[in-house]
Amino acid sequence: MKFIHISDIHLVSGDGPLNGCVPSDRLDKCIQDITKWHGDAKFCVISGDLSEFAEKGAYKSLKKKLLEFQIPCFLMIGNHDDRDLFQSVFTNNPCDENKFVQSSFETDDRVFIFLDTKKQGKNVHDGELCENRLDWLKKQIINSGNKPTYLFMHHPPFDIGIPYMDNIRLFGSDQFLSTLSHGKNIQHIFYGHVHRLTFVKWHGYTFSSLTSLNHQSPLVSGSVQGEFCDEPPAYGVVLIDENQLTIHFNNFLDRKPLHQT
Numbered sequence: 325m326k327f328i329h330i331s332d333i334h335l336v337s338g339d340g341p342l343n344g345c346v347p348s349d350r351l352d353k354c355i356q357d358i359t360k361w362h363g364d365a366k367f368c369v370i371s372g373d374l375s376e377f378a379e380k381g382a383y384k385s386l387k388k389k390l391l392e393f394q395i396p397c398f399l400m401i402g403n404h405d406d407r408d409l410f411q412s413v414f415t416n417n418p419c420d421e422n423k424f425v426q427s428s429f430e431t432d433d434r435v436f437i438f439l440d441t442k443k444q445g446k447n448v449h450d451g452e453l454c455e456n457r458l459d460w461l462k463k464q465i466i467n468s469g470n471k472p473t474y475l476f477m478h479h480p481p482f483d484i485g486i487p488y489m490d491n492i493r494l495f496g497s498d499q500f501l502s503t504l505s506h507g508k509n510i511q512h513i514f515y516g517h518v519h520r521l522t523f524v525k526w527h528g529y530t531f532s533s534l535t536s537l538n539h540q541s542p543l544v545s546g547s548v549q550g551e552f553c554d555e556p557p558a559y560g561v562v563l564i565d566e567n568q569l570t571i572h573f574n575n576f577l578d579r580k581p582l583h584q585t
């Protein structure tokens with residue numbers, strides 16, 4: 325089975341520029357590359373920060389692009405998004421009984437769970453999973469039984485050694501960890517938010533993140549001028565079978581032929 329992971333597309337209204345790049349152009353090129361080379365993917369996940377400024381126009385632009393994308397897409401929200409505004413545009417997007425943007429997708433042999441880690445309130449960038457969201461997660465995890473289960477979340481529940489990001493991670497990680505302990509077969513957790521490629525093993529659970537499609541976080545603050553940098557964007561091509569999980573981090577804009585000398 326193949327699926328695609330994309331994160332932090334940060335669209336702006338009017339398809340304008342942001343931090344020196346054009347996020348809508350990056351997303352168009354990403355979708356074109358996936359369509360051309362990975363049209364056999366079963367689904368695609370965009371793990372939050374769909375918009376930069378939580379503008380209705382940005383969500384409408386995303387909706388239009390996805391109507392032309394042949395692969396079904398699961399959408400999650402991040403700290404830059406507005407839950408109500410997102411749901412007013414994506415009216416059929418699944419949510420839990422408390423209207424959080426959480427859902428699960430089950431195939432014959434696997435379960436995929438998409439979480440909403442956005443903290444309530446305007447201009448709040450750290451993450452939370454309140455009691456209601458954790459209760460929902462607990463139910464999903466228990467219902468998944470022995471089936472291999474994969475989680476997706478925007479904020480990571482740990483520090484990654486970049487202070488800028490560590491200050492706005494998911495807090496309440498003890499409660500999250502305790503909820504995970506109800507799972508019998510959690511295979512991997514995909515996350516976004518940090519705008520970098522990472523692999524993390526935390527309390528025995530493995531995690532991976534992706535670069536943004538638009539702008540990246542420098543590993544060392546001050547190693548480049550400005551808050552963000554222009555390292556290559558990537559999408560993840562995830563291959564799963566009974567015994568293996570493989571993630572290809574695909575730097576789709578940098579695939580160029582070698583120059584022969």
Ligand SMILES: [Fe+2]
Nearest residue numbers: 332373517536
């Ligand atoms: Fe982001």
